[in-house]
Amino acid sequence: xxxxxxxxxxxxxxxxxxxxxxxxxxxxxxxxxxxxxxxxxxxxxxxxxxxxxxxxxxxxxxxxxxxxxxxxxxxxxxxxxxxxxxxxxxxxxxxxxxxxxxxxxxxxxxxxxxxxxxxxxxxxxx
Amino acid sequence: xxxxxxxxxxxxxxxxxxxxxxxxxxxxxxxxxxxxxxxxxxxxxxxxxxxxxxxxxxxxxxxxxxxxxxxxxxxxxxxxxxxxxxxxxxxxxxxxxxxxxxxxxxxxxxxxxxxxxxxxxxxxxxx
Numbered sequence: 001x002x003x004x005x006x007x008x009x010x011x012x013x014x015x016x017x018x019x020x021x022x023x024x025x026x027x028x029x030x031x032x033x034x035x036x037x038x039x040x041x042x043x044x045x046x047x048x049x050x051x052x053x054x055x056x057x058x059x060x061x062x063x064x065x066x067x068x069x070x071x072x073x074x075x076x077x078x079x080x081x082x083x084x085x086x087x088x089x090x091x092x093x094x095x096x097x098x099x100x101x102x103x104x105x106x107x108x109x110x111x112x113x114x115x116x117x118x119x120x121x122x123x124x125x126x
Numbered sequence: 127x128x129x130x131x132x133x134x135x136x137x138x139x140x141x142x143x144x145x146x147x148x149x150x151x152x153x154x155x156x157x158x159x160x161x162x163x164x165x166x167x168x169x170x171x172x173x174x175x176x177x178x179x180x181x182x183x184x185x186x187x188x189x190x191x192x193x194x195x196x197x198x199x200x201x202x203x204x205x206x207x208x209x210x211x212x213x214x215x216x217x218x219x220x221x222x223x224x225x226x227x228x229x230x231x232x233x234x235x236x237x238x239x240x241x242x243x244x245x246x247x248x249x250x251x252x253x
Contacts, residue, residue, distance in 0.1 A: 043196065078204035084228050104202055122224070122226075
């Protein structure tokens with residue numbers, strides 16, 4: 001897949017890594033955030049790696065599995081990568097739910113970190 | 127609403143303006159994009175104001191109405207604003223469909239422009 005744009009390679013690589021860590025041990029997600037990272041989870045704001053990891057670790061389920069339906073990646077003028085993910089998830093024995101999530105990635109000291117993240121369940125009454 | 131963070135005021139103001147313009151005359155949306163803007167519409171990439179406006183203007187419906195269910199806004203380290211919108215739309219006499227859209231806004235010469243725009247219909251088969 002060497003002919004995919006670099007931002008798509010980095011974006012999809014990050015997304016795959018994120019959900020893999022989330023689904024196996026989400027307490028380990030700290031490495032992808034910085035002290036300035038912002039998370040909005042179902043409308044609630046969290047700032048900084050510690051607060052974000054605390055929120056994700058304390059989500060009330062034991063088992064979680066994400067499945068990605070679609071993902072889009074774009075380069076931004078400030079050399080960041082913007083990613084939008086649409087998918088489904090299953091927590092414990094709950095019903096499958098849709099979700100959408102956005103990530104903004106920035107390169108710091110040769111590592112791509114997540115500076116901004118927004119998550120919402122797809123609870124539309126369609 | 128003076129106590130909302132500034133990025134939330136700017137973000138929600140932009141979002142309201144965007145859908146209002148989209149729903150009344152989307153050929154006028156050019157002013158919010160620049161030549162470096164990227165749009166990904168249902169997985170297809172468009173670059174630059176002209177290509178983006180051409181794509182939006184050529185979408186195959188006459189009437190369109192968006193309704194926002196939820197919107198979230200955040201400031202970014204490069205002083206941009208990231209917005210995520212979840213909503214529903216109705217095109218002509220088609221059934222109502224859900225959609226998700228994200229915008230990245232940047233202040234260039236005292237005006238907030240959209241440098242990145244990603245749109246997808248919500249065609250999930252929910253459990």
